[in-house]
Structures are given as structure tokens and as C-alpha cells.
Amino acid sequence: MDGLHMVGIEHAYGNTNVLNNVSLTVPAGELVCLLGPSGCGKTTLLRIAGGMEKLQAGTVTIDEEIVAEPGHQLPPEDRKIGYMFQDYALFPHLTIIDNVTFGLFRMDKAEAVKRAMEMLDLVGMAQHAAKHPHMLSGGQQQRIALARALAPKPRLVLLDEPFSGLDTNMRAKIREETLMILKHTNVATMMVTHDPEEAMFMADRIKVMGDNGKVLQSGRPADIYYKPVDEYVARLFGPMNHIDGIVHNGAIGSSFGDIKTDDAENGQAVRLLIRPEGVVLHDGKGTDGGTPVDVVSAHLLGDSSIVRCSLREGANKGAEFQVRIAGAFDAAAMGQVHAHVDPRHTFVYPHDKQ
Amino acid sequence: MVEITRSFEIEVDIIDDDHRRLVDSINEIIQALNNEQFELCAQLVPDFVDLSKQHFRREESLLAKYDYPQTDNHIKHHASLDDKMETMLALATKVADSPPAAEALRKELIFFMMDDIINEDMDFKSFMVNATAGKA
Numbered sequence: 001m002d003g004l005h006m007v008g009i010e011h012a013y014g015n016t017n018v019l020n021n022v023s024l025t026v027p028a029g030e031l032v033c034l035l036g037p038s039g040c041g042k043t044t045l046l047r048i049a050g051g052m053e054k055l056q057a058g059t060v061t062i063d064e065e066i067v068a069e070p071g072h073q074l075p076p077e078d079r080k081i082g083y084m085f086q087d088y089a090l091f092p093h094l095t096i097i098d099n100v101t102f103g104l105f106r107m108d109k110a111e112a113v114k115r116a117m118e119m120l121d122l123v124g125m126a127q128h129a130a131k132h133p134h135m136l137s138g139g140q141q142q143r144i145a146l147a148r149a150l151a152p153k154p155r156l157v158l159l160d161e162p163f164s165g166l167d168t169n170m171r172a173k174i175r176e177e178t179l180m181i182l183k184h185t186n187v188a189t190m191m192v193t194h195d196p197e198e199a200m201f202m203a204d205r206i207k208v209m210g211d212n213g214k215v216l217q218s219g220r221p222a223d224i225y226y227k228p229v230d231e232y233v234a235r236l237f238g239p240m241n242h243i244d245g246i247v248h249n250g251a252i253g254s255s256f257g258d259i260k261t262d263d264a265e266n267g268q269a270v271r272l273l274i275r276p277e278g279v280v281l282h283d284g285k286g287t288d289g290g291t292p293v294d295v296v297s298a299h300l301l302g303d304s305s306i307v308r309c310s311l312r313e314g315a316n317k318g319a320e321f322q323v324r325i326a327g328a329f330d331a332a333a334m335g336q337v338h339a340h341v342d343p344r345h346t347f348v349y350p351h352d353k354q
Numbered sequence: 355m356v357e358i359t360r361s362f363e364i365e366v367d368i369i370d371d372d373h374r375r376l377v378d379s380i381n382e383i384i385q386a387l388n389n390e391q392f393e394l395c396a397q398l399v400p401d402f403v404d405l406s407k408q409h410f411r412r413e414e415s416l417l418a419k420y421d422y423p424q425t426d427n428h429i430k431h432h433a434s435l436d437d438k439m440e441t442m443l444a445l446a447t448k449v450a451d452s453p454p455a456a457e458a459l460r461k462e463l464i465f466f467m468m469d470d471i472i473n474e475d476m477d478f479k480s481f482m483v484n485a486t487a488g489k490a
């Protein structure tokens with residue numbers, strides 16, 4: 001099957017294992033994201049695929065050609081891979097067109113220039129062909145890097161934190177363009193990032209990696225967000241409210257009422273996590289009155305706000321929690337504030353009390 | 355089309371045969387999606403899910419029979435795929451009305467097969483190849 005296939009990859013630096021029997025597949029036309037903290041082995045895995053790191057155990061296959069197995073390593077330049085890294089590493093002394101033709105040394109000159117111009121056109125940079133890199137913005141340079149990566153018609157594209165050098169607005173724009181172009185070229189792409197939002201945006205499939213060099217969860221972005229396998233994966237997407245408790249009659253008692261769970265047995269000690277967007281604030285006038293709360297603070301972030309609340313009554317009176325709401329928080333319109341929990345944003349995991 | 359080429363083989367015949375059957379089933383579904391035979395697709399996905407579950411049970415008893423030390427973990431992994439199978443069943447009912455659902459189903463089938471089923475089985479490949487050598 002076309003694409004990248006890595007099987008049983010193990011890797012150690014000295015006595016430290018950084019990859020622990022990892023296997024993954026990136027079919028042609030799909031983008032797989034390795035998401036994890038620095039040191040989780042994701043970059044090592046990418047470098048093994050690219051041939052920049054010597055394989056220690058396992059096999060790497062690209063379009064059904066074995067490019068690495070113990071005792072056999074195809075050099076990086078023979079693997080037909082395009083790269084795009086954080087520091088786009090364009091050659092400063094070469095023009096844009098020469099930067100893009102650089103990897104096309106196997107073609108004759110005229111053909112290489114034609115191909116390079118096609119690629120510059122694809123990324124909307126054809127008019128800058130004669131310029132030097134320093135004359136372009138960071139975003140433009142990243143587009144050139146993409147054109148250069150795709151020019152040799154790679155079988156695989158490797159992206160290593162490709163947008164982290166760009167400012168927020170430019171990052172959103174360039175990653176959208178990059179994704180569109182990668183999909184258009186139908187190439188297999190493996191991307192490494194520590195940014196969950198970036199992974200969600202780009203990936204057909206995310207593989208979350210933990211500190212131990214193991215894959216913790218693989219799935220669609222929606223699986224990772226709505227069905228995280230454990231507390232670690234759930235917390236990747238930002239702060240969480242949590243309630244520790246014991247399951248009774250298939251539910252966990254909380255100040256927001258009983259929250260049903262199928263994920264734990266009666267009598268089990270669990271931790272209930274609630275995303276800030278999983279708490280809904282309202283005026284308490286609906287059929288479900290909700291839990292009365294006091295607003296401690298509200299911060300507008302742009303298209304959403306973080307509202308800190310505390311419980312107004314009950315056994316946990318004064319306990320604080322975070323709420324994320326769309327738009328600005330309007331205290332005057334809300335009057336007496338009540339809260340309830342949307343079960344789609346709650347997760348229950350076994351919890352051993354320390 | 356999805357295919358099981360050499361690098362996807364576990365090299366245990368019973369398992370590889372099962373995986374091939376599952377891949378055949380996926381290819382039928384993808385074919386139906388490509389031909390916009392959405393009703394057929396809606397019928398085929400539950401069959402694929404049944405076939406997957408049968409395969410998991412067969413594989414689990416094989417691992418247990420040869421005392422694979424991580425059998426329990428692998429059973430847990432299979433159990434963790436229930437949600438994904440539910441998702442595929444739900445998507446299959448939506449393909450007629452929703453091109454994004456059809457595309458999501460196609461992607462999910464391929465990743466489910468290659469990554470969740472086959473790649474996870476790579477964990478026991480060398481153990482089972484040794485264990486079954488000459489005994490199959």
C-alpha cells in the first residue's frame with residue numbers, strides 16, 4: 001500500500017529508551033500527526049523515517065520499498081522525501097527559484113526550472129522567483145519551503161513543527177494553505193507538533209505520544225478530544241475542572257448533580273474531569289434550575305471568555321471552577337448565575353487517592 | 355484500494371487470512387462509496403464490524419492458547435476499539451446525505467484496519483511467529 005509504514009520501531013540514546021515498539025501507517029493522501037511533549041520521541045521517529053537518524057530496530061517502508069531495516073539504510077536523499085522544518089533553512093545566497101530547483105539535480109536544468117515554477121505557482125509565490133530569501137516574510141519563506149519540499153514529487157512529506165516560527169495570524173493562514181496544497185498533491189504526510197490545536201486542525205489521524213516513548217492513543221481529532229483514553233490525553237487541550245469521588249448507582253455525585261458514567265463500576269474511586277466549555281452558565285430560569293454560583297472573574301480572550309466561578313452554597317461552598325463561554329460574559333444580562341454540566345465534555349477515569 | 359502487502363503481514367496464517375478478509379470487506383465498502391451505492395454501504399459496514407469482532411475473538415483465543423504474555427493488554431486494546439466501531443456504524447447511516455460523513459468513513463476504515471488492527475498486532479508478531487513455528 002502506498003505511503004509510509006513503520007513497524008516495531010525501538011530507539012535508545014545510551015540507556016534511555018525514547019521509542020518503545022512504535023508502529024504507524026500514513027496512507028498516501030493522508031496526514032498523520034505525532035503529538036506530544038518534547039522528549040516523547042516524536043522527532044526521533046520522524047528523523048528515523050527520513051533517514052537522518054540511524055534505525056536501531058524495526059522496519060521503515062515507503063510505497064512498499066523497504067528504506068530501513070537493521071543492516072540496511074537507504075540514505076535520506078534516496079528516499080524521495082520532502083521536508084519542511086521550523087527553520088525553513090532556505091539557502092540565503094541562492095535566489096528563490098534556485099532554492100526550489102536545488103533538490104531537482106536529477107532533472108535537466110530546463111525541466112527543473114519548469115517544475116520549480118509550477119510549484120512556486122502552486123504556493124502563490126511565482127512572482128518572487130528572482131528574489132533572495134531575506135527579501136521575503138517568514139510566511140512567504142515557509143511557502144517557498146513547501147514548494148521546495150514538493151518539487152521532487154516526494155512519496156512522503158515530513159513536517160517538524162513547521163509553523164512554530166510564525167506569528168499567530170500568519171500561522172493560521174500558512175497552515176491552512178499548506179494543508180490544502182498537501183491534500184491537492186495527495187502525498188503521505190507525517191507531522192510532528194507539541195501544539196494540540198495545530199494537530200486537531202491538520203491531522204486525519206493523531207497519534208498522542210507520552211513520556212515513555214509509547215503511543216497513548218491513535219484516532220481522529222474528534223476521538224482524541226471527545227474520547228481521550230486517560231487524564232493525560234484529556235488534559236492536553238488545556239485546563240480541566242476535576243472532582244474526585246466514588247461511583248454510586250452508575251453516577252458520581254457532584255455539586256452539579258449526579259453525573260452518570262458507564263466508564264467505572266459502583267464503589268470505584270474515580271476522577272471526573274470537566275472541560276471549561278463543558279460548564280454552561282445561565283440565569284436559572286429554565287426547567288433545570290442548575291447550581292447557583294458566584295462569578296469571581298471574567299476574561300475576554302477574543303471569540304471566547306474564561307469565567308471563574310465559585311459555588312454559592314452546599315458542602316463545597318466557595319469551591320472555584322473555570323468556565324469557557326462563547327463571546328463576552330455579560331454579568332448584567334445574566335443576573336443570578338447558575339451552572340450546569342454538559343456530559344459530552346466530562347470524562348471519568350479510575351483515580352487512586354494518594 | 356487497501357491491500358495487505360508484505361510489510362503488513364503478521365506471518366501467522368490464521369491471522370493474516372482474517373486480516374485479508376477484513377481488507378476485502380473494506381475494499382467492497384470503499385467501492386460502494388465510490389459508486390455512490392450508499393444503501394449497499396450501509397449494509398456492508400455492520401458486516402465489517404461483525405467480521406472484526408469475530409476476528410478479535412479468534413485472535414484472542416490464539417494468543418491465549420500460545421500463552422502470549424501480553425494477551426490481557428491486547429484484549430483490552432480490542433475492547434478499546436468498540437467506540438470506533440460505533441462511530442463507523444453511525445457514519446454508515448449518514449453517507450447518503452453527507453459527503454463529509456462518507457469521506458470520514460473511508461478514512462476511518464483505512465486507519466482502523468492498518469493502524470488499529472494490523473499495527474497493534476505487530477506487538478505480538480515475533481512472539482507468535484516463534485510460538486507457531488512448525489506447530490500450525
Ligand SMILES: [Fe+2]
Pocket residue numbers: 369373409413471472475
Ligand atoms: Fe488482528
Ligand SMILES: [Fe+2]
Pocket residue numbers: 410413428432471474475
Ligand atoms: Fe489484534
